[in-house]
Amino acid sequence: MAVATEALHRTKQFFIEIGELSTFASRFFKEVIKAPFEFKELLRQCYQLGVRSLFLVGLTGFIIGLVLTLQSRPTLIEFGAVSWMPNMVGISIVREIGPVITALICAGRIASGIGAELGSMRVTEQIDAMEVSGTNPFKYLVVTRILATTLMLPLLVVFGDLIALYGSALVENLKGNVSFQLYFNTVFGALSFGDLIPATVKSFFFGFVIGLVGCYKGYNSKKGTAGVGLAANTAVVMASLLLFMVDFIAVFISDIFYEL
């Protein structure tokens, strides 16, 4: 009985959380079109959240490219299909692995960072001070961060994809004597707009989800410094879960278009 009550309570909490997140998102859409526009802060956030993630995304992409190629190579050799390596790696990285891995890395770095930053601003009354200074803190802090993650994530995905492909090409160059030019020609020959467009579109949604969840958790942080840690932690968990849900929906929709 106690387990059932607990399960019911948690389910109720989950739906309340989703409802509050939706309200938060609708407030974002209302505020984003209203003047004044905080361009300077938006640029600063693009630099903080985007440019400063380049190294992490690049390193992860490089390792993913290396590992994927090294692990696929023996199987493809067994079936005499090693020449399909660039096609297989290219399509899998561009369509799925690149966006998802980049988004997960960013969920860990950016969503937790935003959650902790806004959480500590809430706890130390900096958000209140901003409001008293005649600034709409939602517009200045939340709208700029969500826009920055939405705009920067597709760029990070492209960057991560290219580095991952470079890692894969490096393995093929060292182990299979395939030149970089031939490798990349084969990769780009295998890719179509049908691979690039859905991946790019879903990257925008991934960026939006990361920014939205990070801001929601941080902006509504409570319970002092413990709440800041909780905001950062739950931001990563919730953003990661939502990323997979968005990914499923994106793949489902793009699959319908493929069948048409």
Add this chain to the structure above:
Amino acid sequence: MKVPNNTNANGKKQTNNKVIIKIKGLRKSFGENHVLKGFDMTLYEGENLVIMGKSGSGKSVMIKCLVGLIAPDSGYVEVLGKDISTLNQKSLDALRANIGFLFQGSALYDSMTVRENLEFPMRRHQQKLGKVTNTEPLVLEALENVGLAHTLDLMPAELSGGMKRRVALARTLILKPKVILYDEPTSGLDPITSKEIIELMRTIQKKYGTSSLIITHDVDCARVISERMILLVDGINYAEGTYAELSASKDLKVEAFFKK
């Protein structure tokens, strides 16, 4: 217990009766926790009014109602002749330009330098100051008032607790407010720094002729700075008078505040 008062700390009759802040029947609850239960208060022009109360007695809630950070459940709140409940966001922001607010933990923006912290409200309240192209003289003047002109390019993390409080005070002064609200101005500071901050508050009041509403539970601060005091007990203004009158009271609840 009401002690009718029309004298200041020096026993002089108050001559200026222009009302700066008026609160009548202010009520605020958080769930079952009824924090304010019909609080009344009037602050006159040029006056230093201290509100004392135990932790959790609703002092900070009351002061936040004055600047529209918290919406009261019921009651009348008038600041500089304007009924807060009737103001739209634009009018509220314009009113806030005339109210300085010193937060309990200073609430300096961590990601900005001292200069940027002081410039922030100036850029936001351009309707009051006009388009300020060169902010440096105003920033320096405000910092010189608190004796910290040399900290211009430091980050808040590089300042001591007392210095942060002084910079926060400079930030409240930058817009030349008509009234300054101090939320626990000496909390968390050592006795020497507390005295310096209190002295600074007195100097500022003399120099700019501002009215001050000071929320504190520091009896020494109240003794030095108050012209009139209100004791907030059980959500209402339990007692009112000068420091001398209240400290001589035989009422048990009033006595408890002044016992060493």
